[in-house]
Amino acid sequence: MGIQERKEREKEHRREEILNAAQKVFFEKGLQASTMDEIAEAAELSKGTLYLYFKSKEDLYLAVMTRGMELLQDLFDKAISEADSPLDQIRKVGQAYRTFFNEHRNFFRMFNFFQHPQFHKQVSEDMMAICQSRNQEIWDKVIGIIKRGIDQGFLRNDLDPAECAIMLWSNSYGLMVRMDTQLEYFRENFGVDLEKLIDKSNELLLQSMMTEGVREKMALSNTLNNEQRS
């Protein structure tokens, strides 16, 4: 048994090494421009070995994407579990998304890239199905939080939870894409700090979704906080 287990572990370890190499190369060049040769070299393995662990280049890419999706899900799960109220959950999930964007930019870009319908035609249906299912898990999770926020009276009950989730997400997403591609342009030409703008914009949007009472309570606590600070 022990031998078999060790072999199992070693195999898993080798798989991870290959994934690390592939991830590095894919991040740099994207799916098409990356070659199996490069990945093999980065993994310090022969090209043939890659095919023992992954059945194609695309399969490798999918495995890397899966890593990223798991990473995002973990961040979200952690945010949710650490928060002490539905409102806090929403905020922390938002922060988690921004963390993902900032600290795993390459995955953020990979996901963006993958969204393009052009891309879909170059990829097997299996891969598409897997990715979409993952994606929907995340959306279901986010919408679930908002729903709880409404049900527990934190957010206005005239709002649709799915719509709120989409608006909050898309608001962040849209600004992140801008930040990823034009951070310097806006800073230099218009003195705009996109990073702060994301925070600000998201908080404003969230407040407009809160019930009257919650908003007032929050304003009060902010005032107190500010007084304490000063």
Added chain:
Amino acid sequence: MGIQERKEREKEHRREEILNAAQKVFFEKGLQASTMDEIAEAAELSKGTLYLYFKSKEDLYLAVMTRGMELLQDLFDKAISEADSPLDQIRKVGQAYRTFFNEHRNFFRMFNFFQHPQFHKQVSEDMMAICQSRNQEIWDKVIGIIKRGIDQGFLRNDLDPAECAIMLWSNSYGLMVRMDTQLEYFRENFGVDLEKLIDKSNELLLQSMMTEGVREKMALSNTLNNEQRS
């Protein structure tokens, strides 16, 4: 003279035909996955002929992108010139962007695609420069409108025009990407109509930027309009 003119026209016409063919192929497969053979076949011309009109595949791609950028600029220019107030300009430009998204979806996707840093590595610096310069023209135009809106008292003067432009644009953009990729998913699972959500979300955002007076006047006129309709 007539002969030369006709030849000129025919040549231009042939160029357009090639562009049409290339556009079709690029829309379907993207830059890398499209081949000159496919484009030549779509254009019903020999591959060599393509090179009489465009010096490389990339050049062809750039020409297609340029078409799209001109299209977007024209839509924006038309929107601006037809509007009768800065506020109306902002709204009409927003509508123009949504029109572009709805009626020229493939160009919208192409631009998205082009933004990816991975993509930049596969494209000449010349091409990047041209596209970025176009892009900045558009941003300058949009920010200009908002600035006028503030200067003429329609929008709150405590706001930064560039920040407003970015927020409005990114808000629409984020939702459009969602709509482009998950329209059906949200409609079927949560009954959300993304198209309406874009309108709604944009109008809300815009209102939060207006000065008190303007917002009230608008609310009044809306009431009147609604009464007239009913």
Added chain:
Amino acid sequence: MGIQERKEREKEHRREEILNAAQKVFFEKGLQASTMDEIAEAAELSKGTLYLYFKSKEDLYLAVMTRGMELLQDLFDKAISEADSPLDQIRKVGQAYRTFFNEHRNFFRMFNFFQHPQFHKQVSEDMMAICQSRNQEIWDKVIGIIKRGIDQGFLRNDLDPAECAIMLWSNSYGLMVRMDTQLEYFRENFGVDLEKLIDKSNELLLQSMMTEGVREKMALSNTLNNEQRS
């Protein structure tokens, strides 16, 4: 009649212009690397027009080579006619060859290039035949001079005129090739002036072919010349 003649002249003139252009391009890049487009552009004519005057790229190349061969023949003919003795003829022809090398280096190289058997396979048999016939005319001429030199007692009658011609020619030729490719190398590393070496070497070789009497007479006249100079 006058009209036809003028047309004839114009046509000839146009042909010359094309040849000038082709020559320039061929000199720079050689047969294979030169394109009809380049030649057409250099001639400020359309590509199609080239084919009205020459039936192929190769044909054009042949015409340029012919020019060069005529040039060399003219130089030789002039040298021969201006000389006042067989010995002087030989010397002047040698000088003419060196003049050709120095002032029409590109033709010298073209001929060299053309000699390569590899090259022959890429060229029509017609072309080969024409060039070889020209080449033999020149050899016949040179050998003829030497023969006269022997017959009239200037050169040793135990020598074979063809052998002498070959030795003189090849001696110059071998040094010229060296000079063409390694002039700098030998000057910088060994202080050798290849140009002077050609003169010296040729004169030595020629003297070794002279009859005793002629050599003494020449030595005497050189002494006198040197005394006059000093």
Added chain:
Amino acid sequence: MGIQERKEREKEHRREEILNAAQKVFFEKGLQASTMDEIAEAAELSKGTLYLYFKSKEDLYLAVMTRGMELLQDLFDKAISEADSPLDQIRKVGQAYRTFFNEHRNFFRMFNFFQHPQFHKQVSEDMMAICQSRNQEIWDKVIGIIKRGIDQGFLRNDLDPAECAIMLWSNSYGLMVRMDTQLEYFRENFGVDLEKLIDKSNELLLQSMMTEGVREKMALSNTLNNEQRS
């Protein structure tokens, strides 16, 4: 270990096979007119395989040239080491060059071809540098021998070793080119045996460079030899 060595040998062997195929094709058609397809076919391998062993067509060509240069150098080295006096070295090196010309005619032609300035433009600078450095090694070697011949009193000390080397080499070279291209012409039309002419011409030239004493000693030994023979 044995396995690795065998693989190493096999790989080397395969490389040689490819080189043999390439050599054959290059000899026939030259660099430009030879295609990788032809070489692959001659090697009975796929085109892709060629690129596992050589990074480009030019690299393959360079490898073939290198073979030739090594061959010539080996011949020269052997000639030098087998000779028992500087004078004998010079003679044996001359013979080695003639052997190279006779037995490796295609390499002789390849080197000629490579000298053409036109050719240089079609070849990478790296390649040029490598070939020139090889070429200079040979020249240095040849000049070195002559220098020793002078220093040890075999050759006249009023002569420059580099000049002598150039004259001897170029004399042979010029006649070889003639022989390569017009052997038949001269034999049939003028009864000249170019092969013997090279020997004779080279020996004459060498004698004119010897010191008086050496020349007399040689003449004497020749007389004796001839008497013994008769």
Added chain:
DNA sequence: AATGAATGAGGGTTCATTCAT
């Protein structure tokens, strides 16, 4: 399990030549 040699199907681009105008 791991290797890495071998494959072969393209991919973008070039260019001599033709031909309708």
Added chain:
DNA sequence: AATGAATGAACCCTCATTCAT
């Protein structure tokens, strides 16, 4: 006579994948 648009056959090189060892 002159044009120049169009062709199509190559050419060099790449790379995902396979397979014998």
